[in-house]
Amino acid sequence: MKKWSVVFGVLAFISAAWAGPVLRWDGTETIPQFRRFDAAGKQDQAVPAAVRDAETGRFRYVFDGRSLLAASHKLNGAQTLRVQVRFKAPPQGVLLARNRPAEGVRGFEFGFSGRHHSDFRGSSPAGFISDGYARGIVGILGTGIECRPGVRYEYIVRFEPGKFCAVTVIDRSSGEIVYGGSVPCPAVGALAEKAGNRLLCVGGRRSHSRLCEYLVPEGTEIFGITVWDRALTIPELRRELGLPEGSAVKEHPAAVRFVDPVSGDDANAGISPEKPFRSIGRAVAAAAPGDTVKLAPGIYFEQVNILRGGTPEVPLTIQGDPAAPGKVIVTGAVREIREGKVKWKLEDEQARIYSVPLAERPVRVLYDGVNLPAGDTLKSLREMMTTGEPRMPLPFHGHYYDAESKKLYVRLHIGGKYGSRDPNEHVMSVASRCWAGGFNGRAGYQPKDSNFFVKTGDRAGLVIDGITFETPGTAAVVAVRSGGIVVRNCVFSGCRWAVAGSGTDDVFVENCLYQLKDLWGEAKELIGKRKPDPQDPAWYSKWQWLPKHVSDYTKSHETGVFLNAGKRWHLRNSIIENAFDGLSCFSMDRAEDTQIYGNRFEKLLDNAIEVENHAKNVRIYNNVFIDMPDPISDQPLGGLPWPGPVFVYRNIFYENPESKEVRTVRSHGAFKFGANWLNWERIREMGNGAPDAETRTRISKRFLFAPYPGFLVFNNTIDLPDHCLINRVQRRYMEFVNFRFFNNIISCREILWETPGYQGLLEFFNNLEVAPKENGVIAGAGGKKLASLDGTVFDRPGDRRYELRRDSAAAGLGTLLIGEIDASEDAGAVSRGQRWSAGEGPGKAPEPARLSPFARKVLYEPALVRAAGPVAGRWGVYAPEERFRIAVPAGTVPESGTVEIIFRAAAFGETEVLAGCGDFSLTLAGDGAGRTVTASGGVVLPAGTDRESWRTLTLKLDGRNASLALDGAPARRLPSRPAAGETIFVNVGRNPVFDVVISETPGEL
Structure with a gap:
């Protein structure tokens, strides 16, 4: 990605009304706003004088290397500062400062550094901004970017309070962006009231009344100083720099840092495959936002600390070989033994x-x-x-x-x-020992607990791609207060956890393989050769739990892909197999807004997903669960709040014959539900130590309650004829409240083990039931009971794709009254005419560069919910609560061309503006057969009743005219056309949007 977008992408909105600067010197003979201070802090009362530049005829100020310029100027909020500078010697020192190195008066310093953002003795663009205190410092360092003497640079700093601080360095003569860096600074809501004692310094820092330091070298020239009281937009910057709109400005491409564990040398520059670095850590330290650290095939015996990443718009990427898992291995194993x-x-x-x-x-x-x-x-x-x-x-x-x-x-x-x-x-x-403390070794992370240790502060802006991780102490990737991480196309071998977090939100794990080979196969062999003890039919699995009862807790297999997930973690398109758990209670204990979709969970010895103890708002959809005792568990042991809400939909559950040899306990279910009495015994607020038999407790023991809207299980295909529907792990007198099953195809033995004629509080509606020990309870109101899942249900019975026949018994059986966007009127996971796919695995992640600007923008938007799109492995997006308004990047309306919006008309009875620009809009409205798409100019297209198919709305533009079509069917009249050049906005709401594609037709010359 280009660095122009790094710097300005966050500001890509329509230009505000022009307002002039609050301070400016623009090459006049004197600089009246400033005074000169020498290195000892002494002020010269004379107005600084400039000298005429023979090249331009304008005036320039020349520093003597022993002084700086300072102006009394208070500005604490949004601002843009620009200095045009040329160095005679190699660049170094502070160029712009509103700072003193004392608590409460810190502000910002920007200039040129070599090793650290506050050590201004090098030629790389660098600096920092603070809220006044050392703890609030946010730094920028353009490692590997070397500015040169004799070049006239535009040095620009922009600060948007609570959002970002950006540095741009442009070669004035060529227009090339030499450096562009932006860091989020959500904690810096403003500069301190007395930042820098209200002095703006140019050419150095005034540390205190008797010391000025980090002075720029003798002979350094400045040609202009400008300050605005806001962060300038792109059009304003172009105007200020004298660059016409659409001018061909050279963009500085992101760099590639090469690493080779055999031929590399950390003394190399690392900018070519011929002279790579040897260590990943050295390459990461040299990289800037937007750069890629490219790893050559080989084995890296290295623990990598990542203390500086990229930005959400332009991340730092560490890449092995996404297409060939296993070629690049980062291992925590003891080197002498492994070799x-x-x-x-x-x-x-x-x-x-x-x-x-x-x-x-x-x-x-x-x-x-x-x-x-x-x-x-x-x-x-x-x-x-x-x-x-x-x-x-x-x-x-x-x-x-x-x-x-x-x-x-x-x-x-x-x-x-x-x-x-x-x-x-x-x-x-x-592996090494587990250094992390706490129960099961999951607290107090250190770098040596990981293969990659990420601690960037706030958002890391990091992509980890195509690496096999092996035998870390705790997790392959440990992220401490460093959200915004993508882990893709990776393999986790011998990893207790794949990704661990501490205060970390917004993590994507996609197209990965997590396994602990061959755990499931060993259990199968153990049972087959040693036969179950009839007095203890569960003994076969107890060896998995042995470490928890023998020596310590650090070797338990009760782990999973996540550890301590925070808010908005996503697991998608991955394969989780041959393990004990997929996501254990340690994964999901305090998780919020978690999404688990498009995965294949296979051959697990316990659960695929455990939402205990307190997970909130979990969505589990479009997964396949194969060969495991209890795929989804809600078994809290930590008291209130109970887990929920939980949404389970569009999933497939089935078991192969060989799995029965592993699963010998008859009570297993598709779900495991129950609040154990230990909740009341352990937790004072619940039961104050009440024993198992005591029911007079502060929090009722009568039920496990799922917070609203509940534990919703809908449109799944559950083909587990030898399972119960629910493995109950609470006392029989206890009930399940707000657990609802609707629109499912359910083949199971019974609802609860040895509970004939169930009459409890579980809710069932519109299900297709095949349960020999039940008599229509699972089917529920509006449902249907069959003797078997024979040829009247699926198109190709036995192929495990579970695609419905056109005349299927499940067709039209479902209800839409409960109001879930992904609910279908057809029961089961796969509606008529739909195809099924899940578990793409490593090497199959969509390449962002190949996506449309819209699809690229929503690919890692963590707050949006995904809907299975028309392309395998790719997802549409919708927002179940508040709408997202997204400006399509590069989404200006063409003079001639097309705008295609691919969407689903899923939310009946709601009016939603799908897209618009200026006074033009495309609106979806109505209900049932009266559903329509309307466009500005009174154009109406019938949208019909189809809620599940992806539709294409095409706006064709030709000069002054426009036409509109839905799925190729044109409107009868022409809409008013949007103005060329306007930015297109898309409203992502309850109607999922898959893509927005803008094509421009070149005009005639």
Whole structure:
């Protein structure tokens, strides 16, 4: 992405009325507003004099290297400052300052630095802004951008309180943008009242009354100083710089920083594949917003600290190989062991147990990517049984760490399932210990807990793409107070969690693979060869929980993709397989506005998604859940507030025959619901330690309540004939309140295990029921009961795509009265005529550069809800509450061309302006058969009753004329045309919008 858009993208709105500057010196013979201060802080009362420039005939001021200029000038709010400067020596020093380095009077300093935003001894554009205090400093550093002597530069600083601060450096002679950087500063609502003691300094900083420092070098010339009391818009800046509208200004392209772990050298410049850096950390430190750190194939034994990212508009990208997962590996494994430099010693020839010296207990051990579960003693490793009572079987391979001898023991699969039993013939990835504290090692993050540690403050503006992460202490990516992160096309191998957050919002994990190979397969083998204990049918899974009862909590497999998700985290288009949980309670405990969509969850030993303990507003849609005991869990153990609301829709649930060998407990369900009595025993405000049998408690024990609008399960296809619908994990006298099932196809054994004739408070409407132990309760009002999911329901029974026949028994069975946008009048996940796809995985993420400007803008807008679009892996967007008004980037109305809006008319009975510009608008209104699209000029197009198909509204422009068509059907009259050059706005509301495509037809020369 071009850096012009970095700097000005946030300001791309229609120009405000022109207002002049509040301070200006523009090349006159004297500079009356300023006085000269020497290095000792002494003021010269004479008016500074300029000298005539032979090149332009105008006047310029020349610094002597021993003084600066200062003006008494108070301005605390929005502002733009511009200096035209030329250095005789290599640029350095402070160029603009309204600052003193004392608490309460800090403001801003901008100039040229080399290493840090406040060390002005280099030639890179740099600076900082503050609310008056050190804790509020926000810095900018153009690492790798070297300005040169002898070049006339425009140096521009813009500050919009509470929003951003931007620096632009332009080569005046060529028009090239040498540097453009912008940082968000939401905490800087204004400069301090006495920032810089109300002095504006040019050419240095006045640190206190007796010291001026960071002075620009002798011979530095300035040709003009201008200050405005607002952040200028693009048209205003062009006018001020003397650049005509539409002029061909050279744009400075984003840089690529190359890294190669074999051929690289951190002493290189890193700007070419021939001379790359060696470490990722060095490249990240050199990168600026908009840059890409490109990783060559190889193994990186590196823990990377990312303390400065990009911006939401122009992120910093760290990229491996998105199309070839596994080529770029960032590992936390012990290097000497992984590279085979330390040999494994055979300790027990009969059991084939090997050892290697190791300083600390590892949190994970892999061989060729296969997980080695932990045993509790060396004896347990020999016998493949736990040593404590009751003794339980362990998998057929494992590891044990002896803290006394500081040795790691391993026993590879006794049947040779994964090759040789000698670890010297495998790639052994031995992780470090878990440094994080707290229950299950999930609190108090440090850099060494991660592969990538992100701590940029506020929004990181970071994209991590195409990397395989391996064996970190806690998580592959740990982000501390650093939102706005995208992790895409990545593989997580031996990672307890993929992405962990602390005070971090707005995270996207997309098109990734999360696995702990071969957890599910080991459970299947364990059960098949050792047979379940009839007295304890759940024993097969207990080895997963052993570490929680034996030594410490840091090796539990109850983990998942997220850890401590904050607000607006998205998991989409990913594959989560061969693990214990997909998103555990540690993932979702305090999550808000979480969206989980387009994923494939497969072969899990517990749950795909746990919304406990307090997750708020969770949307789970367009996923497929295959082969697991209880896909979705609402089992809070942390008291109030209960999880919710939760929306589960357009998902497919099914089980393959082999899964029955793993799932031996009859009470498993598509859902696991229940509030355990421990909530009341543990939490004073609920029950003050009330025992299980006591029901006289402050918070009623009679029910688990889902906050409004509830736990809504609609338009899913649940094909689990050997499951219950719900695995109840609370006492039988307790009820579920505000849990509602409608428009689903449900094939299950019964609602609740051993609860015939259910008459509770669960709500069922308009479902297609196949449940041999139920008699229409699941079908509910408006629903239908069948004996089986035979050929009357699906187009191709047995293909697991669950696409409906045109005359399906599920056709038209649903209700729209509950008012959910993605609800369908057809029951089930896939409506008639629709196709199903989920779980695209690594290498399949949409490339932003190939999308339209509109699609690119909404791709990572975290507050919008996604709707399955007409292209696999891509999503439309809608807003269930407040409408989003989006200015289409580069979305000006063409003189001749077309504007196409692809949308769904999903919200009946509502009037919504789909798009508009100036006085022109396109409006969707009406209900049922009376649904219409209207355009300015009185044009009306019938929109019909179709709520689910994506429609195309085409506005064709030809000179002064315009025409309008919906799905190719033209309007009978011509609409008034919007004015050429106007910015197009799209209202994203309850009618999903997939794309807005603007095409311009070149005029004749």
